[in-house]
Amino acid sequence: MSAETTLARAITEQLARLGVDAPADAVQLSRPQRPEHGDWSTNVALILYKQAERRPRDLAEELAGALRDSTIEHVEAIEVAGPGFINFKLSPRWLHDILREVVAGGETGYASPDLGRGERVQIEFVSANPTGPLHVGNGWFASYGDALGRIMSRAGWKVQREYYVNDTGGQIRALGESILARRRGESVPEGGYQGAYVAELAEQYDGPEEVVAAGRFAADRILDNIKETLEQIHVRFDEWYSQASIEESGQVADTIAFLRRQGHVYEEDGAVWLRSTAFGDTRDRVLVKSNGDATYLAGDLAYHRDKFLVRGFDRVINVWGADHHGQVASIKAGVEALGVEPGRLEVRLGQLISLVGHRMSKRAGIYVPLSDLIQILGADAARLVTLLASIDQATTLDLDRLTAESAENPVYYVQYAHARIASIDRVAAERGIARVPIEATDLSLLTHPRELDVLRSLVELPRVVTDAALERAPYKVTNWVRSLAAAFHGFYHDCYVMGEDVPPELTQARLWLVEAARIGLAIGLGLLGVDAPEQM
RNA sequence: GCCCUCGUAGCUCAGUGGAUAGAGCACCGGCCUCCGGAGCCGGGUGCGCAGGUUCGAGUCCUGCCGGGGGCGCCA
Numbered sequence: 001m002s003a004e005t006t007l008a009r010a011i012t013e014q015l016a017r018l019g020v021d022a023p024a025d026a027v028q029l030s031r032p033q034r035p036e037h038g039d040w041s042t043n044v045a046l047i048l049y050k051q052a053e054r055r056p057r058d059l060a061e062e063l064a065g066a067l068r069d070s071t072i073e074h075v076e077a078i079e080v081a082g083p084g085f086i087n088f089k090l091s092p093r094w095l096h097d098i099l100r101e102v103v104a105g106g107e108t109g110y111a112s113p114d115l116g117r118g119e120r121v122q123i124e125f126v127s128a129n130p131t132g133p134l135h136v137g138n139g140w141f142a143s144y145g146d147a148l149g150r151i152m153s154r155a156g157w158k159v160q161r162e163y164y165v166n167d168t169g170g171q172i173r174a175l176g177e178s179i180l181a182r183r184r185g186e187s188v189p190e191g192g193y194q195g196a197y198v199a200e201l202a203e204q205y206d207g208p209e210e211v212v213a214a215g216r217f218a219a220d221r222i223l224d225n226i227k228e229t230l231e232q233i234h235v236r237f238d239e240w241y242s243q244a245s246i247e248e249s250g251q252v253a254d255t256i257a258f259l260r261r262q263g264h265v266y267e268e269d270g271a272v273w274l275r276s277t278a279f280g281d282t283r284d285r286v287l288v289k290s291n292g293d294a295t296y297l298a299g300d301l302a303y304h305r306d307k308f309l310v311r312g313f314d315r316v317i318n319v320w321g322a323d324h325h326g327q328v329a330s331i332k333a334g335v336e337a338l339g340v341e342p343g344r345l346e347v348r349l350g351q352l353i354s355l356v357g358h359r360m361s362k363r364a365g366i367y368v369p370l371s372d373l374i375q376i377l378g379a380d381a382a383r384l385v386t387l388l389a390s391i392d393q394a395t396t397l398d399l400d401r402l403t404a405e406s407a408e409n410p411v412y413y414v415q416y417a418h419a420r421i422a423s424i425d426r427v428a429a430e431r432g433i434a435r436v437p438i439e440a441t442d443l444s445l446l447t448h449p450r451e452l453d454v455l456r457s458l459v460e461l462p463r464v465v466t467d468a469a470l471e472r473a474p475y476k477v478t479n480w481v482r483s484l485a486a487a488f489h490g491f492y493h494d495c496y497v498m499g500e501d502v503p504p505e506l507t508q509a510r511l512w513l514v515e516a517a518r519i520g521l522a523i524g525l526g527l528l529g530v531d532a533p534e535q536m
Numbered sequence: 537g538c539c540c541u542c543g544u545a546g547c548u549c550a551g552u553g554g555a556u557a558g559a560g561c562a563c564c565g566g567c568c569u570c571c572g573g574a575g576c577c578g579g580g581u582g583c584g585c586a587g588g589u590u591c592g593a594g595u596c597c598u599g600c601c602g603g604g605g606g607c608g609c610c611a
Contacts, residue, residue, distance in 0.1 A: 322604075412574050431571090471552085
């Protein structure tokens, strides 16, 4: 049983003796920020003092007294502080238990809470139109979606990664017109694509003078380029889902017919409308234009019908840019109209990235290609810069600064910690020092503050994985892995594992500590999709 | 005009009701007889503004100011 659980039970038990019937969620343990506040702390007296009809401090004192009279594993001291916090100081043994837990769980088992219970979740992300190369904003979402998939997989979900390929409709026509105009030696028409890649593709295109044919040709080539770029940052998709295939298979018509049978559709001004206001939208939406074409929404609804009702995902997470904000209410309303419980669809709006000085625009050819960023920083650093911050926060990128600071990228700090561990292992092997089984190792020798800091960091990982998964927040893993690396560097600096003054028993205990740190770093870096190198 | 979102250190960002608000970068000083100095240690300025709720507010509520996004028979 974890120290946290043990404490929570003891608190609930003693409260009952004092005649206070605590609701389950009232008893909460937290790790105090300041070390003098102990290893664990509870604010339960501040939560329950009214119910208990006592003053906060009095309830805290009473409860602390009762807890002192009982025996709780590892607890060395109990103190009341501040307005009524109860702080627990534990023997380092509780951290030695954690070390055994980490080693026993290993890279696959430690910090792998089963939150998803095998639920099938689809994460759809990037899904950039194949009308131009990926830019750094797409890369941000690519790293995010991929890391989220890794985290949710670890937390018990069955994850599928999907890229929705918008290979039909107006943008493909605009692309085709741009290609044909370039081939004729004319300038690109209004609303067309200006980038240099358009000129290149125009040269390669030797097909007929048809807009759609030219557009498809270009889109295919661009999609290949997109896949290649994503490979470079180690983002792989399970499925590349073609919008054209949905239209051609008749699913769009089927979806509209289904909605019509359910009575959610009406005709007005020669168009077919979805009564989305009945499902919380701010206005009704057109599904079929008066010229007979289906709208983007109609296609998107067919796509979501396919996700939920044909392929049967329990949950769907769409990672969209904040500029698609206006679509959220419509797609949610439409999905509900299809009979899907709307809570199963989750739309994560990622904030946009702006560049110092100007906005990115694919049409105008103003953007920083993701491939450039990867070339400058390398895959690992490029991924990590995008995983440092919450995706809910609008970010400004200064490419010049990133380039200048590439050697200062936090990724090296973390990778260096991992490489140092590998180095210790190499040296141990050279000197013929092998780890004895952990059962035969005296872990109680680990009492140095630096050693305990490493263990305290490892304690946090299960909670970090849980929070990151539930909040869809990979950056929490990034922050954690940096803090573990910091603890390890401190340990490495102050505590020699093998040395003249280090007794063999201590070397053994420290070797296990190092192994636990290695496991933690490998887990964290693995969740971020960043390589954990043996050497740098 | 209406809706959403964000405003924390010079810069990039953590801190989603707890105790004295943190980290990286940048800047200034220290630290290599032993496992890799891409490291360690020290140095400081800040919650946009004004009310409210609470034992307690950077965090929740209201208003204002400022940045971004959205309100198509575009995709």
